[in-house]
Amino acid sequence: MTENQTAPAAVAAAYFDALGGGDVPTAMAQLSPEVVWYQPGANQFSGDHVGVEGVGALLGGMMEASEGSFQLAVTGPAMVNGELVAVPVRFTGARSGASMDMAGVDLLTVRDGKIVAVHLFSEDGAAEDAFWGRG
Template identity: 30%
Template sequence: MSEHPDCALVRRCYEAFGQGDMEKLGSMMTADVIHHVPGNNPLSGHHKGREGVLDLYRRLGEETNGTFRVELGPVLVDGRGHVMSFHTVYADRGDRGIEIGEGLFFTIVGGKITDIDGCIADIDESDAFWS
């Protein structure tokens, strides 16, 4: 059985992210995409527009001196334009390290990502790492 196109899209996004290919990653998003980051830290909030979202992703690398990486786990689809992905984040920042479970809820319209909602296993741990 072949993979649902929306799951395949999300997997391609993770692949592009892992390769640092922001141009390819951006091509899979609408111009008005929004990425919602939970918590109360300098990265939290609503990152609006393709460039705003890509700037967030670039900042993850900058803030961690290139150590930020994700290991993709299950990818689930509802067949109505929504995909849930689960991953583990690994990163070092200063004298701190983090290994934390996260999930993303994607909304997909016309084969492009329009909205990304993040969830974190431990918001307090994430806030402490990024603050």
């Protein structure tokens, strides 16, 4: 495996390890200052979130909306194709009167040792939209 193939996987691993351990500063440090996060669906969090501040605001909003219960867990090995890293995940959350528990894939674009783009895919977009709501 060349350095080009291992570097993106290592960055992704550091990001997900930090998230899994609740170490948000280390997770955010893996992001490029110009990162673009593409949040799917038709809910209050859908759309493009730009920069570390934009992503931080998004994640903070998700934690608030889920009453602090939102969690993400890696469920399988990262799959690398050049600067792209696809990671199977399961995400859960619960709040008054609603809960969510579904599989997804996080697709990270890693360039020059930083995550420059995040595309998320959900197993059940309608259920995710219903959980997050319109805001």
